[in-house]
Amino acid sequence: MKFMTAEPFRIKMVERVKKTTKQERQQWLKEAGFNVFKIKAENVYIDCLTDSGTSAMSSEQWSALMLGDESYAGSKSFYKLQESVEDIFGMPYVQPTHQGRAADYIMAKLYAREGRYAIGNMHFDTFRGNAEVLGALAVDYVIDDGKDTASPAHPFKGNIDVQKMKRLIEEKGSDQISVVIITVTCNNNGGQPVSMQNIREVSQLAKEYNIPVVLDSARLAENAYFIQQREEGYRNKSIKEITREMFSYCETATMSSKKDGMVNIGGLFVTRNKEVFEQAQQLAIVHEGFITYGGLAGRDLEALAVGLQEGCDEQYLEYRINQAKYLGDRLLENGVPIVEPTGGHGVYVDGRRFFPHIPQSEFPSQRLVVALYEEAGVRAVEIGACAFGSKDPVTGEPIWPDIETMRIALSRRVYTNSHMDVIANALGEIYKNRDQYKGMKLVYEAPITSLRHFTAGFELL
Structure with missing residues (x-):
């Protein structure tokens, strides 16, 4: 007998909402x-x-809050977060920020260049705002199916059109393309996922021309779930196996932790490039605070360390x-x-x-x-x-x-x-x-x- 499933949690505290006329x-x-x-x-x-920042935290997260270490430097809470991030991203260098926009700002400062193109599936407002301020040219190359709101046929409407991307590189020259940013899931066209095949193909093309790839990964777990459910060859893989493969194709990732991090504040800048990481640390010190707290209290780091794991459940x-x-x-x-x-x-x-x-x-x-x-x-x-x-x-x-x-x-x-x-x-x-x-x-x-x-x-x- 097949039973209906309900929410995988119990509600133990409620907040009153007001009805108005x-x-x-x-x-x-x-x-x-x-x-x-x-x-x-x-x-x-x-x-x-x-x-963003509107999630209900779990009892485990509230318990973790009490363990927060408020040390200025070398907080034990940071190392718990670092371990959790490495488990999901598979990348060694982790810089927390007070929220996703701060990580986005650091990324834009390091990767966006005045007069040069930043290719994306559909850039969201905060990076587009940074690009506008910095004089970079943000272009959207989501596939044509991704612009068709009425058709339910395509399972990965967040994909980048690889041919359009290749044409721009060949027409303008690879030196005029500063970065490729893949937003997973693609916010602008309905939270549509990006397939692993597309992430791989975009990464391979960018690598041919020595163009760095960044994943804007606020909803990384949701994208991984869609890959698991819809893409051939992934049904028997765990969510974290899928996320690690996703991030194996990029140099850097940014995250607003207020989404799939299941917390009310926080962001991440994660990379495998040591030189990029060292530059990101300096920007974090100037704008966020010391590198092991990044504008967050120790209790926030603890809650995020737990929330990242819960978001992948x-x-x-x-x-x-x-x-x-x-x-x-x-x-x-x-x-x-x-x-x-x-x-x-x-x-x-x-x-x-x-x-x-x-x-x-x-x-x-x-x-x-x-x-x-x-x-x-x-x-x-x-x-x-x-x-x-x-x-x-x-x-x-x-x-x-x-x-x-x-x-x-x-x-x-x-x-x-x-x-x-x-x-x-x-x-x-x-x-x-x-x-x-x-x-x-x-x-x-x-x-x-x-x-x-x-x-x-x-x-x-």
Whole structure:
């Protein structure tokens, strides 16, 4: 007899959430310039803005917190973290940072070069912001299937198009390519995984031209689980066997530990290149603190050492991936157009298919974010025209992204499927009445275009 499986944990502590009225939410939206980043968390019923730093820690992690060594240098907590990282990454040099953006900054300073290209599947906002500041040219070469939100056929929509990558190298010259960054999983197009074969092929091509490869690995365990489940030859391999092989193909990896590290703060810069590591240490000392704490307290290092191991647990990953699938299936039942197949850390609603009458210049996905909060108190985030729109450097004309979505990010070990039902029902009702919604006008943006969505201001049209 086949039994249904439930969450692989028991809930021993709860946090009260506040229900609010639609009238209250309308007022808060207006005060926030219709940007949900500026809404107070206490006024959110179900918070799906991000999966970063929002995980529920385990009893083992809370126990580890009490063991934290707050020594400035040589903390025993650092060496526990170092051992855990080496076990999963298979690389010898570990520099902790206070969060992923700090690791991203160090990586950009070491690998991005002014006027040179940084190839990626789809660079996320923080590296793109660093590239913009440093004058590097960030290009996205995700496969064409990765831009097709409606087709569930391709199992690895996060893959880099190797032929496009090769063409750029041959046209511009290998000396004009400073780095290749593979984001696993690919955040921009739905948390889509990257296959081991693609990681291997990208690495081999880069090696031919002496171009370093970096893995942006915030969701390394989720990507490894997809490889295990979907890629031939990996079904009988453990998650950590898969992660070690993934990282064997790169020189350096960065990680926001606030995702698959299962903690609320922290980041990692990991490398096999001693010279790169020594440079990273100096940047860490300047910006983060001493090398054996990297801006974190000893208790944070302890919790992360445990969390990395828990994030690679196969029972947990099965629950994690299937909760996203559950929400995706419920949305499809309600007719809501989503990115298919569902990825690891959330469900992405296709803003253009949801609101076909609202052009990208009027921010359809942001309009959906506002509607979802207004109607149900659920906070999601726009991954579209505002977050990834840009301007032509010569003409100043807007350039709109290929994919226009609203991301419903799922916190780890926090919400039940009853919460997923609330989200699905709310979006189903909005979809029924979608013709009543009009677009939005951007009235304020920060000077760094790739980071404007955090502080942008809007008006309803």
